[in-house]
Amino acid sequence: MDPSEVEFLAEKEMVKIIPNFSLDKIYLIGGDLGPFNPGLTVEVPVWLALNLKQRQKCRIVPPEWMDADKLEEIREQERREDTFTPIPSLHYMELTKLLLNHAADNIPRADEIRTLVKDIWDTRIAKLRLSADSFINQQEAHARLDNLTLMEINTTRTFLLDSLNCMYKLRSNLQPGSGSGKAHDY
Amino acid sequence: MADALSEASDLSGGEESQDEDVLTPPELIARLEEAWLNEKFSPELLENKSELVECVMEQLTHMEENLQRVKKGDLKASIHRMEIDRIRFVLSSFLRSRLQKIEKFFPHVLEKEKSRADGDPSFLSPEEFAFAKEYLANTEVYLKAVALRHMPPNLQSVDMLKAVPEPCLDSFVFLRVKERQENILVEPETDDQRDYVVDLEEGSQHLMRYRTIAPLVSSGAVQLI
Numbered sequence: 432m433d434p435s436e437v438e439f440l441a442e443k444e445m446v447k448i449i450p451n452f453s454l455d456k457i458y459l460i461g462g463d464l465g466p467f468n469p470g471l472t473v474e475v476p477v478w479l480a481l482n483l484k485q486r487q488k489c490r491i492v493p494p495e496w497m498d499a500d501k502l503e504e505i506r507e508q509e510r511r512e513d514t515f516t517p518i519p520s521l522h523y524m525e526l527t528k529l530l531l532n533h534a535a536d537n538i539p540r541a542d543e544i545r546t547l548v549k550d551i552w553d554t555r556i557a558k559l560r561l562s563a564d565s566f567i568n569q570q571e572a573h574a575r576l577d578n579l580t581l582m583e584i585n586t587t588r589t590f591l592l593d594s595l596n597c598m599y600k601l602r603s604n605l606q607p608g609s610g611s612g613k614a615h616d617y
Numbered sequence: 618m619a620d621a622l623s624e625a626s627d628l629s630g631g632e633e634s635q636d637e638d639v640l641t642p643p644e645l646i647a648r649l650e651e652a653w654l655n656e657k658f659s660p661e662l663l664e665n666k667s668e669l670v671e672c673v674m675e676q677l678t679h680m681e682e683n684l685q686r687v688k689k690g691d692l693k694a695s696i697h698r699m700e701i702d703r704i705r706f707v708l709s710s711f712l713r714s715r716l717q718k719i720e721k722f723f724p725h726v727l728e729k730e731k732s733r734a735d736g737d738p739s740f741l742s743p744e745e746f747a748f749a750k751e752y753l754a755n756t757e758v759y760l761k762a763v764a765l766r767h768m769p770p771n772l773q774s775v776d777m778l779k780a781v782p783e784p785c786l787d788s789f790v791f792l793r794v795k796e797r798q799e800n801i802l803v804e805p806e807t808d809d810q811r812d813y814v815v816d817l818e819e820g821s822q823h824l825m826r827y828r829t830i831a832p833l834v835s836s837g838a839v840q841l842i
Contacts (some may be wrong), residue, residue: 434630440650452692458703459697460676461642461700591789592790595789
């Protein structure tokens with residue numbers, strides 16, 4: 432899957448905005464939004480929030496977890512523990528990137544947040560590599576991956592799955608008459 | 618124009634007879650997104666979702682008709698257009714990944730379709746079936762024209778089923794559990810390991826072979842991610 436498609440999914444997450452215009456309720460196919468009144472917070476999907484922000488029609492209220500102090504705590508916990516800690520948003524990486532790139536002026540301590548999220552990401556990806564390594568070494572057939580986010584899975588997907596398939600092919604070719612001539616994509 | 622746009626929300630999007638229930642438009646879109654991801658990540662072609670696709674198309678056309686009556690530059694209309702574009706993207710990506718699989722596995726897809734019992738639902742939509750047949754015919758004609766007719770007579774035929782790789786159901790996939798499942802058998806990787814069972818708890822995520830959980834994907838109990 433392309434990373435931009437993961438970002439596309441993240442854009443469905445809801446975020447609070449403070450509009451500077453008024454508009455009646457809108458009836459989208461995917462659900463109702465609004466009504467919009469100047470100065471009153473309202474929840475909209477990220478894709479709409481970013482568009483309105485670009486047209487200077489709203490201020491974005493950062494999600495609760497997007498706070499330097501909270502993220503620092505998460506970073507410390509992530510570094511302390513060997514397993515993946517529960518993360519406050521399943522799309523923390525994409526949302527941080529989207530909101531900081533397009534609405535940094537609405538987010539206090541934006542630069543600190545950028546660094547903290549990057550640190551959390553790096554720590555988690557290092558763990559992911561380690562566990563993928565032991566998964567392959569011990570020739571496991573099943574792994575539980577709670578708390579892993581879609582973007583994290585996606586960074587390792589192609590490489591890990593292709594390697595596993597190659598190894599499977601090599602192994603099954605040792606037993607005559609099985610597993611030959613199978614496609615390995617998808 | 619407010620009336621024209623609010624009408625769309627009352628529209629229940631037809632019926633989804635697969636589950637014998639009426640879906641609201643938001644549920645419809647959620648279903649489409651699930652089907653999209655499942656199709657993207659499963660190694661084989663999944664059953665067709667023609668009805669779902671039709672319902673979504675109906676929603677889109679209806680909304681687009683309403684939007685034609687709205688003057689350009691209207692804020693509300695631009696938001697609706699953006700949503701339509703997003704839904705269209707998912708829809709095309711979904712149909713495209715099905716076509717890619719058909720192109721890749723066409724002899725096997727057609728074979729499966731041939732051996733299907735009369736009452737069973739088809740894996741291909743009528744359009745996809747026509748596409749697969751045509752693709753097979755064209756490939757055969759092309760192979761003959763460029764290579765086979767220059768071969769010695771005893772080598773002039775080729776068995777497509779053997780020549781084209783099968784989908785590899787033993788691929789690993791990532792999945793999230795939507796409905797709790799018990800006693801899923803995990804086959805061992807090597808001979809000196811034993812097989813064992815795992816319980817899949819709701820909301821948990823796993824990495825395992827597609828073959829083990831294929832039925833759960835079609836029943837909707839797990840979601841590929």
